[in-house]
Amino acid sequence: MPNSYTIILAPNPSIMTGPGTNTILLGSGVDGAIVIDPAVDDAAYLDALVQEGARRGGIRRILITHGHHDHIDGAVALRERTGAPIYAFSRKGAPVTDEEIADGATFPVGDDTLRAIYTPGHHFDHLCYLLEKTKTLFAGDLVAGVGTVVIKPPEGDMEVYLNTLKRLQEIDIAEIVPAHGPTIGDAQVKLAEYIAHRMQREQQVLQALEELPPDATIPQLVQQIYTDVDPRLHGVAAWSVEAHLLKLEREGLVERLEDGGWTLVRPTA
C-alpha cells in the first residue's frame, strides 16, 4: 500500500494561486486516507480525490490549513461524498469545520504521525501539518513554491508571521510541500530566505518613509518600493506594506497621522 503522499492539483489557477492549489492525500490501510485542502467544488477534481482516497482505504478525514476559499471550497462536497468530517483550527476561520483542532493535534498515517502546528500570520487560523518521521511539512500558505505569501491585515499579521517562520526554524523539516507551486527541498534555506526578504521589505518601508513627504500614503509607499513587481500585484503589495507599518507602529518606529498618512517617529532631543 502507498506510504507516501499524493499531490492532486486543483483546477483553480490564477495570479494569486499560481498553477492552482496542491491538494494532498496521505495515509492508507485501516486508518484510511486524509485529504488536506480540498480546494474547489469541481466534479472531475473531486472524482480524482475520491479515487486516490479509495486506493488508500477510503477518505476518513478532511483537514484544512486555513479558511481561505482556495483551501476549503471543495470541503463540503467532499464531505457529502465520503462522510468524512472536516477538521480545522476554528469555525471562525473556516465555517465548514466539524471539529476544531489545536496546535499539536495528531492523526495516524501508517506508522507515521501527522501533527498540526499552529502557524498564524498569513491568516489567524493557519495550521501546517508535519509528517513526523518523514519530516515533510504540508505548509498551506505559510510558504509558497511560486509567487508570494500574502499578508493582509487584519486576518494577516506581519509580526505574527515572522514569529511563526522563526518557530519553524527550530523544527527538523526535510521538505516543504506548499499549497501553491513545487515542493521545496531545502526547507531551512527557504525559511531563512523568507525572513530575510520580509526584513528587507521592512527596511525599504522605513527608507521610503525617509524619502517621501512626512504624510506618505500606502499607495505612494508601494510605488516607491515595489518597482520590481508586476503592477497587477500592487494591491497585494499594499496589504503587505500595511502589515509592515502596523508592525513598525507597535514597535514605536512609525505613526499614523490623522489624515491616514504615515510618518517616521523621530527621536526627540
Ligand SMILES: [Zn+2]
Ligand atoms: Zn491563504
